[in-house]
Amino acid sequence: MRKLMLMGLCMAAMVACKQEKPKTDFALEQQRDSLNQIISQKDNEIEDMMATMNEIEVGFREISEAENRVSIAKDGEGANKQQRIRENMQFIQQTMKQNRDLINKLRRQLRESTFKGESLKQTIENLAQQLEEKNQQIQQLRAELDAKDIHISELDENIANLNTDVSNLTAENSRKTETINAQDKELNTAWFVFGTKNELKEQNIYSDGKVLQQNFNKDYFTKIDIRIDKEIKLYSRNAKMLTAHPSSSYTLQRDANKQYVLRITNPQQFWSTSKYLVILVK
Template sequence: MKNVSFLIFALALAVFASCGGNSKKQQVENFEQNDSLQKIISQKDNEINDMMETFNQIQEGLREINEAENRVNIVKDGEGANKRRQIVENIQFIQSTMKQNRALIEKLRQQMRESSVKGDQLRKSIDDLVKQLDEKDQELRKLHAELDAKDIHIAELDKTVNSLNDNVSSLQTESSKKTETINAQDKQLNTAWYVFGTKKELKDQRIIDGSRVLESNYNKNYFTKIDIRIEKEIKLYSKSAKILTMHPSSSYTLQRDANKMYVLRISNPQLFWSTSKYLVIQVK
């Protein structure tokens, strides 16, 4: 009987210990879950706070833009020596703030992409901000037009126009230089030189040397320069003529005029001058 009582007591202790162990394990698991949940909540809070801070900065920017627009509207219809300066300062402020706001909106979108917080309402709010900025762009353009009508030119606009004029002028100058270069190259490509003379004259100028033509240090100044697009006929003033340089025979003819003097007529200038830009003719 004593042994039975001891066994029951031991079993009771085991059951109690088991229950106590399970209870502690459950407490640990609950603690870990709560800790993870707190971390998630804290992360989401931080993300939301960051996004709300950016959102508030954008809203503040829009408020400042509205105030600056109101100041411009008041000044542009008023009088005063500082009128132009005040308008310029406020419009420059508006343009700068709008640029900052667009950068902040892009930052807010990036925060949303990287955030675990997903909300259609926040996306809608961002779209509304973009719409407001677009409306401000239109208002600013309208304001510029009104100021122009009142002959109040903003320095930045004048600077932009001057810059455009400078660019146009630079482009015109560059285009003019390119045209000059092309014309010079074109003229060079269409320039040729010719000479005709007796055998003795050509020898004296070292244009011919025995049977060789244009191979010595000849006198280039003895040649006549022509534009091959224009000069297609060369009068030789001789009843005897022989072409010493190589030119395609199909590109020219040697014909006599009324006085029986030879005239070189070039029918295909491009082909004629393709082999040599120098023409040497021996006459008597």
């Protein structure tokens, strides 16, 4: 009987051992699956944050490239210079905003993540600091552009003022030139007349042996430029000078038709005594 009871206990123990082993294996498997799930979740979170950081780094690189293009353009030449600067500055502004949003997203990802690494937190703060430094660089670039624009405006204003001054000076010079030309023309203008005694008397040019008395008819005279008109044909075989002119400054000679021709050999000297020439012909 005792043997039968002992055998029964042994059988029960064996059955119990067989039933206990599956429970232990199942618990271990659950723990392993849970750990793998946690690791997988952390991996996904880290991959998402790394992808965000890569976008931020690409943004910083593109901003730096756009800054270089603006720096080159602002000191360069070209008809589309202003447009290129404006387009690049708009791109920089948009990319800066995008990077700011991505850094905020990265902070939110870290805050909601099960991964609490201090090194990753410091990396995010470094990116935020880099964004602030980049913002200061952009502000400096804007200041340089503003100064350049002001300089260009001032230059345009100076050029406009200079053009106005030149126009005024040109107009003034034109007026002075016209005045000088008028004065010069007046200085080199003379009047002559030849006619019979009766003709000259009718115009109050010659009367009672006197020439060019008051109220003589100036319109009866012919106006000439003494620098050009140096020969006067009198169409007469008799001619007498009534106004006084230096004898060494002219000749009074007959042409092939035996008619007198006055040739002025020294205009300045000839007209120095009078700008009116009166010749009596028959």
